[in-house]
Structures are given as structure tokens and as C-alpha cells.
Amino acid sequence: MKSSNRWKNTVISVSALLITATPAFAQTDASRIAELEEKMSLLSEQLAALQSELSQVKTEGQTATAEEIQSLRTEVGAARQIALQATQRPNVMTSTTSTTHLSGYASADFISPENGNSAFTANFNPMFHFQWKDKILWEAELAFELQEDGETEVELEYTTIDFFLNDNIIFIAGKFLSPLGNFRQNLHPSWINKLPSAPPGFGHDGAAPIAEVGMQLRGGVNVGTNSKITYAGYVGNGPILEGEGGEIHGINAGGFAGDADGRKVVGGRISYLPFPRLEIAVSSAFGDAAVTEDDGFAVSGDPLRNYNVFGFDVTYQWKDFDFRSEYISQDVADSALSISPEGGKWETWYAQGAYKFANAKWEGVLRFTDYTTPHPDLSQEQWAIGLGYLVSSSAMIKAAYEINTGLTGEISDDDRWLLQVAYGY
């Protein structure tokens, strides 16, 4: 009973609404029709004008053929398409979730030693980045180096997958540049190094570890308004020891996918920046290592021995001056039962000052290095003086002279001229 009443009410009110609304519709319709009529007459006037123009053109015999018009149309269409794509491209680039970037660096060198033949050489290092959102980055670098015999040596410098866990922690897995010290991880690319050569002790089998395979955590935190602490800690396979004639020839810390000694190495670096242009850092690592190679042959079962790294580095920049210094050492303990019983320490330190002048187009550099190893023929003291011309901030031409003091008659005692063209791209 009640519900049918409600229906009735609804029907009445709806029809009332309709009745009152109809005149309004009718009214707008009428005015729209008038408007349309007006437009129609305007259009037919324009059409007539066009027709007369067309016939005039026709009689003058200047008509474009249908094909010509068609081809013009397609051309305009294509141009429009290109213009559209061009304006849309930047959007696409920043709105996709992943990005790729190819970069790297190359150098061409000329080296002329005091005793020995001068030679040209060249190499390049391509670098790959693939990033997903701002959470994951894959980075990898290859090194292509031309050898004296014309062969090309290819090395995997690093390949890591980096997870940005939060604003202060990055988790890194793969083969990475050793986070110990500063030169190897941050300064060795030819467009960054202010001299054409690495300081003695920072090459392969030297005092500074080069790379590591394992896992790493790194990041930074701000303390106060202007200071900062950065850190890196890792666990990895560690180095191998290379024996030669009953002695350890060198500690090869180049990053290995196997762990012949079965023991991991743990280490890290902590740096403090009291203000942005001053960085002071300490590095350390320890673990075990064993001789796994002797005179080029694989060795197994040689006893484990302690392996330690210690490093200290400082960077200071003031206006156009740039000052850096770094100490780093690797050592292994003695081991009476080993085929190479005697351990030893490989250590090096350098101090470098550089100054940019003439509108930062030129840079002068002076560097002193003292490298000591258990092998007197490899130890070396070096003064290097250089001058760089900066074509751009990452392309430069460098000339340098090295005064080397080593064991008389050894290569380490030869002074050298070096010329280098470097480009980071």
C-alpha cells in the first residue's frame, strides 16, 4: 500500500518536471536552429566564393594535379608526425621506468723511456649502465688494452648490481673495484688522473688491491649541516699469491671468481668530510691467502697465511688547487711449510698537488711516490711533473716527465717522458 503510493508520487513529479522542462528545450532548440541557419548561409556564401575562385584558377590553367596534391599531403603528414614525435621524445625519456646509458673513456699514449724504445699505445674502456627506477643500477666496465705483440687484452673491470635500499644504504653484488683506498676506485680513469701514469704501487700485483668479487654495502650520512661520513664494507674472495722461484712474486688482488684458498676477506673504508672539500679516510681489510700459483703453474694445498691491508687517504681542494695523498699497503705473513715461506709487505704512498690556471684551461701537477716491495728490483721512488691542457672537462692532453729511482739497471730506474690524450665520454 505504502510503496504503491510512493510510486504514484514519483510518477507525478517526474511528469511535472518533464512538462515544465519541455518549453525550455523547445526554446533552446529554436535559438540553435537560428544559429545554425546563420552558419549555413555563411558557409554557402563562402562555398560560392571558393567555387568562383576555383573556376578562375582552372581557366588560368594553373591547377595542381591530383597526384601533386596527394604527394604534398603525404609529405605534410610525415612532417607533422616527426614534429609530434620530436616534442614528445623528452617526455618518453623521463617517464619510462628504465634507462640505459653507454659511457666510458679512452686514451692514446706515447711513452719514451730513457733506456729503451719509445712506443705508442692505445686503450679504451666502455662502461654500461642500466637502471630501473631509482632502485636498481647495473654497472659494468670492460677494459680493452692493446698489447706490445698487437694482441688485444680484454678484462672485465667490474660488473655489479646495485640496490638502493634507502637513502643511506646501497647493496652491491658482483665484481667491484676494491673500495679500499682512493686512487684505484676513484682516480685511475685516464680522464680523471691528472698525470698520464698511475703512481707506482697502484698497478697490478702492487700495493693497492684492485678489485674484489663478493658483496658490499656502501653509502653516506650527513652529520650536521656541512659534514658527512661515507662508508663501504665488503666480504669477498680475496687475493691469490703468486710464487716464483721459492718467493712470493706478488699479491694478485685483481678480483677472482674462485676462492682457491677457501677463505673470505673482509674489509672496508670509512671517510669523514668535515666540510665538502676535505676528505679524510681509512681503509682496512683482513683475511687469509695462500700461494695458488708457482712459476705460472697451479698449486694446491699450500698453507693459509694472514693477509692484511691498511690504507689512509686525504683530499683537499681550495679554489683552483687540488691536493691528494694516499698510503696503502698489503702484507702476507711468513709460513714455514709453504713453497714460498717468506711473506712480505708491499707498500706505497704518494702526495700530489695540482693547480688550474688560465681560466681553468691548463693544469700543472707535481707528484711524489715511494713504493717499497720485498723485491728491490721492483721498489721505486718517483717524482712526476706534468702539464695538462683541458679541451673540455673530460677531454685533455697531458705531458709529463718522471724521474724514477730504482735498482740500478732495472726498468724501475729509468726516467720517462709521457704524452697522453684522454677522453671520458
Add this chain to the structure above:
Amino acid sequence: MYKQVFKLAAPVLLVVSFAMGLTLHPAVAADTPAVDETDAAQFARGARTWADTCARCHNMRDPKELRADQWRSAVAHMRVRSGMTGGEARDVLAFLQGGSDAQVGLATQGLAVAPVISDDTNAGKAIYAQTCIACHGADGKGSIPGVTDLNAGDGPLSKTDEELVRNISEGFQSPGSFIAMPAKGGNPTLTEEDIKAVLEYLRVEFGE
């Protein structure tokens, strides 16, 4: 013995912090591209971090050198290297993308006018302190290599207003110069009035 403990602890620590990172801070950052931000302060912070950080290991790379999308991975890469925090990396990215050519037009499209600026030297001073000081320094002499001294008598300020407004708006690099002045100092929210105001400030403060 202590070494054994340490060696066990290290991988455990790795896993724990990994888990912590994922659970405590699920959102690393906004996924939206930084250029969508209209926050002028972010550009200022970015310029400052750039000036402070990006010449620590190598020469300053020019914001114009890479496209906006390329800066994304380059900055992520540099965050790993340098120990920048995520916040600093986002600021630097906003700044670099603002200064990279491809992005300037896009970033200025449909953006609101910068806040709280009236045109007198006070406004100019505020803009200078926010956007320009990172590279030009409080004394106008330049705080990083490659920035011209604004005080020099025959220096930049001897040019006409018209030319300077254009150079500040569109960016400027003198022939053979080391790095470029990014368009609007890398801050695309600056309006023409802002630029005139800051120029007036430069003339009062550093001009003769």
C-alpha cells in the same frame, strides 16, 4: 677465533641490513621524474650539492653534456661512488636535468611562477642566495673553477642588461670555456622579472 666470528657476522650483517632497508624504508624515492617538481628550493640545494660534490674526484661535468634521461643513470652511478645520500642525489638530478638542454623547455612548460618575488634588489638578493651562490660564491668571485669573476671591471657586468638577461635566461658559455652557465642557473622556475631583479642585485653588489 675472532676472525671466524667476524666472517660469520659479515654475511649475516649484509642480509639483515638488506632486509632492514627493504622493510623499514620501502619507498626509496618518489618514482616521478624530478623535473615535475616545482620546488625552486630543490634546484638551489641541487646546485649547491653539485658544486660541493661533483668536483671532488674529477673535473666538473657540464650539465649540458648529457640528456635528462642520461643524467638519471649517471647520477645513480655517482651516488654509489661518492656516498651522496638519496636526497642529495635527487636534488642534484633535478638541478642537472634543469640545466640539460633537452629538459629546460619541458620543465618550464606550464610551471607556476616562482614564489614570493617582487622586483627590487631584495628579491634579487634572495634569488642570488638561493640559486646562484653555489657557483658564483657570496663574493661573486666564483666558488668552483671555470666560473667568471663578476667583480672584474671589464668582466661580464660590462655587458648590457639586454645581453645579460638573455645569457642568464638561456645559459651561456664563452668560447673555449671550461663549463657553461646553465640556463637560469639551473632553476627553470625563475621568471623574466626574477632574472631582472637578480641582475639588478648583481649590478648593485658587484658592479662598479
